[in-house]
Amino acid sequence: MSAEIICVGTELLLGDILNTNAQFLALELANLGIPHYYQTVVGDNLDRLKQVLAIASDRSQILIFTGGLGPTPDDLTTETIANFFGVPLIERQDVLEDIARKFAERGREMTPNNHKQALIPKGAEVLPNSSGTAPGIIWQPRPGLILLTFPGVPSEMQQMWRETAVPYLKSQGWGKEIIYSRTLRFWGIGESALAAKVTPFFNLSNPTVAPYASQGEVRLRVSARACSESAAKELIEPVAQQLQQIAGLDYFGSDSDTLASVVGQLLTDADETLSVAESCTGGYLGSLVTSIPGSSNYFLGGVISYDNSVKASLLGVNQSDLYTMGAVSKLVAMQMASGVRSLLSTHWGLSITGIAGPGGGTATKPVGLVYIGLAKPDGIVECCKYQLGQNRSRSSIQHASACNALDLLRRRLLTKHEQGL
Amino acid sequence: MSAEIICVGTELLLGDILNTNAQFLALELANLGIPHYYQTVVGDNLDRLKQVLAIASDRSQILIFTGGLGPTPDDLTTETIANFFGVPLIERQDVLEDIARKFAERGREMTPNNHKQALIPKGAEVLPNSSGTAPGIIWQPRPGLILLTFPGVPSEMQQMWRETAVPYLKSQGWGKEIIYSRTLRFWGIGESALAAKVTPFFNLSNPTVAPYASQGEVRLRVSARACSESAAKELIEPVAQQLQQIAGLDYFGSDSDTLASVVGQLLTDADETLSVAESCTGGYLGSLVTSIPGSSNYFLGGVISYDNSVKASLLGVNQSDLYTMGAVSKLVAMQMASGVRSLLSTHWGLSITGIAGPGGGTATKPVGLVYIGLAKPDGIVECCKYQLGQNRSRSSIQHASACNALDLLRRRLLTKHEQGL
Numbered sequence: 001m002s003a004e005i006i007c008v009g010t011e012l013l014l015g016d017i018l019n020t021n022a023q024f025l026a027l028e029l030a031n032l033g034i035p036h037y038y039q040t041v042v043g044d045n046l047d048r049l050k051q052v053l054a055i056a057s058d059r060s061q062i063l064i065f066t067g068g069l070g071p072t073p074d075d076l077t078t079e080t081i082a083n084f085f086g087v088p089l090i091e092r093q094d095v096l097e098d099i100a101r102k103f104a105e106r107g108r109e110m111t112p113n114n115h116k117q118a119l120i121p122k123g124a125e126v127l128p129n130s131s132g133t134a135p136g137i138i139w140q141p142r143p144g145l146i147l148l149t150f151p152g153v154p155s156e157m158q159q160m161w162r163e164t165a166v167p168y169l170k171s172q173g174w175g176k177e178i179i180y181s182r183t184l185r186f187w188g189i190g191e192s193a194l195a196a197k198v199t200p201f202f203n204l205s206n207p208t209v210a211p212y213a214s215q216g217e218v219r220l221r222v223s224a225r226a227c228s229e230s231a232a233k234e235l236i237e238p239v240a241q242q243l244q245q246i247a248g249l250d251y252f253g254s255d256s257d258t259l260a261s262v263v264g265q266l267l268t269d270a271d272e273t274l275s276v277a278e279s280c281t282g283g284y285l286g287s288l289v290t291s292i293p294g295s296s297n298y299f300l301g302g303v304i305s306y307d308n309s310v311k312a313s314l315l316g317v318n319q320s321d322l323y324t325m326g327a328v329s330k331l332v333a334m335q336m337a338s339g340v341r342s343l344l345s346t347h348w349g350l351s352i353t354g355i356a357g358p359g360g361g362t363a364t365k366p367v368g369l370v371y372i373g374l375a376k377p378d379g380i381v382e383c384c385k386y387q388l389g390q391n392r393s394r395s396s397i398q399h400a401s402a403c404n405a406l407d408l409l410r411r412r413l414l415t416k417h418e419q420g421l
Numbered sequence: 422m423s424a425e426i427i428c429v430g431t432e433l434l435l436g437d438i439l440n441t442n443a444q445f446l447a448l449e450l451a452n453l454g455i456p457h458y459y460q461t462v463v464g465d466n467l468d469r470l471k472q473v474l475a476i477a478s479d480r481s482q483i484l485i486f487t488g489g490l491g492p493t494p495d496d497l498t499t500e501t502i503a504n505f506f507g508v509p510l511i512e513r514q515d516v517l518e519d520i521a522r523k524f525a526e527r528g529r530e531m532t533p534n535n536h537k538q539a540l541i542p543k544g545a546e547v548l549p550n551s552s553g554t555a556p557g558i559i560w561q562p563r564p565g566l567i568l569l570t571f572p573g574v575p576s577e578m579q580q581m582w583r584e585t586a587v588p589y590l591k592s593q594g595w596g597k598e599i600i601y602s603r604t605l606r607f608w609g610i611g612e613s614a615l616a617a618k619v620t621p622f623f624n625l626s627n628p629t630v631a632p633y634a635s636q637g638e639v640r641l642r643v644s645a646r647a648c649s650e651s652a653a654k655e656l657i658e659p660v661a662q663q664l665q666q667i668a669g670l671d672y673f674g675s676d677s678d679t680l681a682s683v684v685g686q687l688l689t690d691a692d693e694t695l696s697v698a699e700s701c702t703g704g705y706l707g708s709l710v711t712s713i714p715g716s717s718n719y720f721l722g723g724v725i726s727y728d729n730s731v732k733a734s735l736l737g738v739n740q741s742d743l744y745t746m747g748a749v750s751k752l753v754a755m756q757m758a759s760g761v762r763s764l765l766s767t768h769w770g771l772s773i774t775g776i777a778g779p780g781g782g783t784a785t786k787p788v789g790l791v792y793i794g795l796a797k798p799d800g801i802v803e804c805c806k807y808q809l810g811q812n813r814s815r816s817s818i819q820h821a822s823a824c825n826a827l828d829l830l831r832r833r834l835l836t837k838h839e840q841g842l
Contacts, residue, residue, distance in 0.1 A: 013457055015447030016633065016642075019440055022462070026436030036434055037469055041443070041460035048458055055476060181435065192492040192554075196532040202494055210465075211493050212432055214574065221437065276704075276725065282716070283699065283707025286725045290703025293779055293815055301727040303735075304697065304707045310722040310765060314735075344731060358714055389527060391552045394714055396576060 002035040004060035006052060008068035008077050009152055010043040020154055021066045028161060032169055033178040033225065034062065044074040046083070053084045061144055062169075067152030069134035071113040077149055078137065082121040085141040089119040095126060099133045127164050132156040138168055146172070180232035181223040182254055184243055187407045189250040191218045197246050207235050209243070216400045249411055259406040260288045260295075266413040267298035272347035272377065274409070276302035277315055277340035279327060279353040280370065285402040300344045305336060315339030328353050328365055330373075334381045337373030349375035352405050354386075356397045366390050370401045374408055377421050384408055423456040425481035427473060429489035429498050430573055431464040441575055442487045449582060453590055454599040454646075455483065465495040467504070474505045482565055483590075488573030490555040492534045498570055499558065503542040506562040510540040516547055520554045548585050553577040559589055567593070601653035602644040603675050605664055608828045610671040612639045618667050628657050630664070637821050670832055680827035681709045681716075687834040688719035693768035693798065695830070697723035698736055698761035700748060700774040701791065706823040721765045726757060736760030749774050751792055755802045758794030770796035773826050775807075777818045787811050791822045795829055798842050805829055 005025050011017050022039050029036040038060065042052045049068075056063050068077030082089050095118040103110040117134050120126060127136035127148060134156070136149040148165055150157040169175065186194055191213040195202075198220070201209040207224035222240050226232035244251045253262045267274055276285050283304045289295055303314050308327050311317040317335040325331045333353050341349025354370030361367035368388035375381045388400050412419065426446050432438050443460050450457045459481065463473045470489075477484050489498030503510050516539040524531040538555050541547060548557035548569060555577070557570040569586055571578040590596065607615055612634040616623075619641070622630040628645035643660050647653035665672045674683045688695055697706050704725045710716055724735050729748050732738040738756040746752045754774050762770025775791030782788035789809035796802045809821050833840065 012443075013447055013460070014451050015444045015449075016631065018444050022433075023436045023439050026434055028436075030435050037464055037466070038473070039434070039460075039462035043458055045458070051480075052459070059472075179435075181437075183437070190529055192532045192535050193530065195493045196534060199494075210431060210495055211491075212430075212437075213491070214438075215576075221432070221435075223435070278704065278707070280711075281708065282711025282720070283697075283704030283723065283725065284711075286699075286704025286727075287702065287708050287819070290701075290705075290725075290727060290777075291816060291819070295703070296727060299703070299727050301725040301731040302704065303724055304704065304711075304722040306707075306711060306717060306720050306722040307765075314724075314764070343735070344728075356711075387527060389523075389552065393576060395712060398708070398712070 001061045002037050003029050003062035003064060004056045005036065005039040006056060006063060006065045007039070007041045007152075008044060008049060008065060009041075010074070012041045012067075013043045021150075021152065021157055024154065024158060025064055025066070025161070028166070030179045030181070032166070032175045034169070034174050044068055044076055046076050046080050049076060049080045050084050053081065057145055062146045063148070065147070065149040066157055069117065069136065069149060069151045071111070071117055071133070073113075075116075078119060078121065081139075081141075081147060081149070085121070087121045087123060087141065090122050091115070091118050092120050092126065093118075095120065095135055098128075098135070102133055127160055129156055129160055130163065131159060136160055138165070177225060177227055178229065178232065179223055179225050180229050180236070181221050182236050182240055184220045184222065184240060184247075184251060185253050185257060186218040186220070186247055186250045187216070187252050187259060187403060189218060189247070194218050194220070194247065194250070198243055201239065201243065204239065207232075207239055209239065215396065216403060249414065252407070252410060258288075258292075259403055259410060261292050263406050263410050263413065264289070264292045264295055264298060266410065267348075270413065270416070273298050273300055274348045274350060275300050275340045275344035275346040277336040277349065277351040277373075278302065278304050279306060279311070279336070279351075280356040281352045281398050281402050282306055284398050285350070285352060285405055288402050288406065300346050303340055303343070311336060314343065316342075326365065328355055328369060328371060330371055330383045330385065333371035333373035334375075334383050335373075337375040338379075338381045341375040347377040348409060349373075350405050350409055352401050354388075354397070354401055356394045356401070357390075357392075358394060361390065368392060368397055370397070370404070372401070372405045372408055374412060376412065376419070422482045423458050424450050424483035424485060425477045426457065426460040427477060427484060427486045428460070428462045428573075429465060429470060429486060430462070431466075431495070433462045433488075434464045442571075442573065442578055445575065445579060446485055446487070446582070449587070451600045452602070453587070453596045455590070455595050465489055465497055467497050467501050470497060470501045471505050474502065478566055483567045483569070486568070486570040487578055490538065490557065490570060490572045492532070492538055492554070494534075496537070499540060499542065502560075502562075502568060502570070506542070508542045508544060508562065511543050512536065513539050513541050513547060516541065516556055519549075519556070523554055548581055550577055550581055551584065552580060557581055559586070598646065598648055599650065599653065600644055600646050601650050601657070602642050603654075603657050603661055605641045605643065605661060605668075605672060606674050606678060607639040607641070607668055607671045608637070608673050608680060608824060610639060610668070615639050615641070615668065615671070619664055622660065622664065625660065628653075628660055630660065636817065637824060670835065673828070673831060679709075679712075680824055680831060682713050684827050684831050684834065685710070685713045685716055685719060687831065688769075691834065691837070694719050694721055695769045695771060696721050696761045696765035696767040698757040698770065698772040698794075699723065699725050700727060700732070700757070700772075701777040702773045702819050702823050703727055705819050706771070706773060706826055709823050709827065721767050724761055724764070732757060735764065737763075747786065749776055749786055749790060749792060751804045751806065754792035754794035755796075755804050756794075758796040759800075759802050762796040768798040769830060770794075771826050771830055773822050775809075775818070775822055777815045777822070778811075778813075779815060782811065789813060789818055791818070791825070793822070793826045793829055795833060797833065797840075
């Protein structure tokens with residue numbers, strides 16, 4: 001028994017809108033423990049929608065439609081479904097009255113084409129829409145096959161899903177066994193290197209472990225099928241523990257944790273403060289730090305020293321070092337970190353200087369070369385050099401630079417005692 | 422002849438990620454005039470992927486795959502395709518060398534499982550990946566059927582699409598009748614208010630005009646169908662001109678223009694410089710400004726004055742004003758703008774202070790209250806107050822604040838002469 005999501009709308013095929021409905025429904029199905037193997041997008045076209053219906057009703061037992069319930073002639077979902085199963089459409093008086101009432105409430109005239117929205121396949125139940133005019137249906141056109149339809153407007157679809165579809169699916173016995181996942185997050189190790197370390201885990205069946213990577217971050221998703229969230233957590237916990245142990249410091253957090261939130265928690269725990277000095281990231285590191293609510297507890301601010309004059313005047317970077325070593329150098333990164341730490345009187349000072357591109361690279365200092373400086377509570381300053389790759393986009397280099405800076409600070413905060421801090 | 426998009430990845434079925442790849446490819450296919458009737462999402466599962474392949478190869482002639490090209494055992498796309506068409510996989514020495522070179526460049530160890538990414542179906546061509554390790558393929562397994570595969574990582578997929586797939590598809594005769602669009606971008610006006618001003622344009626047939634909105638920005642997409650880009654542009658131009666005229670200063674740019682790029686161009690044209698002082702945005706305004714290549718020509722840097730001590734010590738904000746008016750006030754915003762302009766000796770100084778939430782709001786100063794200060798070349802400072810709404814997320818308030826700041830500067834740069842600057 002599995003579900004299939006069918007999103008109807010030419011606007012999806014034209015790329016006008018992002019299919020957020022599919023993601024919402026996918027998460028909801030996982031929460032209810034309903035397996036779900038396919039998603040299909042098809043345009044507002046009767047023949048193609050019928051073909052999709054034929055394929056889906058053959059391989060899946062719960063078909064969830066979004067879109068095509070509007071009042072205009074190109075909204076065909078309900079009509080096509082009725083046609084496919086050879087059942088007539090019935091105008092439902094209660095639905096018509098509900099639509100009329102909503103128009104009156106908004107002081108608008110109901111148009112004749114809204115009558116279409118009151119047509120429901122004979123035998124189907126109405127899936128009420130409390131905010132919009134288009135109701136959906138819940139229908140078992142034959143034993144073992146359930147159809148649910150929703151409008152394409154995300155807010156209406158989500159409300160209808162929660163108010164009516166979830167209770168209905170639970171009444172059908174779903175939601176007893178759920179799929180619950182924890183995502184473990186890693187920085188400083190590539191996907192294949194991490195995968196090589198944890199290969200045996202990929203053969204587990206419950207929980208399962210699957211890797212994926214995005215913008216330099218690697219994730220392992222540990223998913224368990226169980227009768228409750230707490231039972232799933234019990235299955236996940238020992239596996240997650242082992243994976244974290246194997247990864248060591250490359251593991252930084254799970255689920256909604258970010259490098260910035262983890263660094264924030266470590267600074268809060270240590271009751272220490274941070275300031276930043278940014279060149280090629282232009283404020284992006286600060287914006288990551290302050291994306292975390294409550295960051296004012298540990299983040300005092302910083303200097304965007306984009307121009308060399310600002311590096312010298314505000315951060316006290318030595319003019320002759322800027323001239324001889326260049327702004328993108330170990331020495332300058334260290335002076336920036338040390339300078340902002342002194343200027344703002346914080347425990348930690350974190351700096352970034354590099355070449356984000358696309359221009360500005362040379363043979364010895366290519367695009368993607370980044371130095372990160374860290375001035376520590378004892379005043380000692382260290383520097384790490386990164387080669388982020390010459391073919392990456394400017395925004396990707398800026399993102400990776402800021403994440404590497406946060407990661408360096410995270411590692412030092414975690415091993416403070418070993419460093420005598 | 423039509424194309425079909427097949428996105429492979431269990432993470433899509435679990436709702437872990439939003440399917441932005443399908444939208445990107447849908448837009449690109451429309452630009453090339455390639456009809457496209459179906460999108461399918463399927464998990465990392467050999468049998469189900471084979472079934473999808475059977476259905477898709479029966480109804481579509483260009484199959485575009487994303488995902489499942491990684492180094493781990495659950496990455497099955499290439500293997501499944503070869504298996505479906507009964508063709509062996511060949512290890513390509515040139516691909517292997519390219520992967521090895523990329524690992525070396527980043528100073529990382531290549532693992533044995535990366536060898537998998539050099540396996541290509543016999544007879545297929547390599548679709549090179551200039552930034553990541555996973556190449557795709559271009560393959561005609563039988564006459565009249567073209568397969569293209571891409572990794573799931575959006576940045577890599579998009580680069581590969583533009584560099585190789587588009588020229589290839591054009592060489593196959595596509596892109597002759599094209600759909601070409603220009604997106605007009607607006608800031609400072611709501612979607613319904615703009616729609617009300619331009620209603621008659623929504624009835625045009627070639628070009629068509631369609632509105633959409635995202636994160637405070639409103640867009641009108643003007644799309645023409647024509648035999649060439651230049652013919653399409655001729656259809657679009659007069660309509661775009663009229664729309665821009667109706668919108669006045671609320672129109673800020675088109676297509677890939679952003680508020681930051683437009684402000685950058687205006688500053689470059691005027692040969693003037695900018696500095697920023699940020700409180701609640703924590704560096705985000707600076708990161709938007711420096712997201713533009715070449716921003717070093719006009720952006721000197723700034724101060725992230727997150728803590729009040731930094732507002733006073735670096736920007737010279739009056740301590741008693743901070744105490745009596747509060748950090749989120751007109752007076753402080755103006756002093757921040759003026760302070761950073763003096764400190765960095767720039768023509769313009771732009772400041773933001775506000776309450777990004779979720780905490781920190783009061784009855785008189787609710788979450789979403791933001792003041793933006795602008796110190797102008799003549800030293801005069803102005804301030805705008807914004808109520809961005811208490812129910813918005815922290816990141817949404819930070820984004821809207823930075824955009825409003827850029828928009829204020831843009832409007833003043835455009836009307837400099839009227840202000841006697």
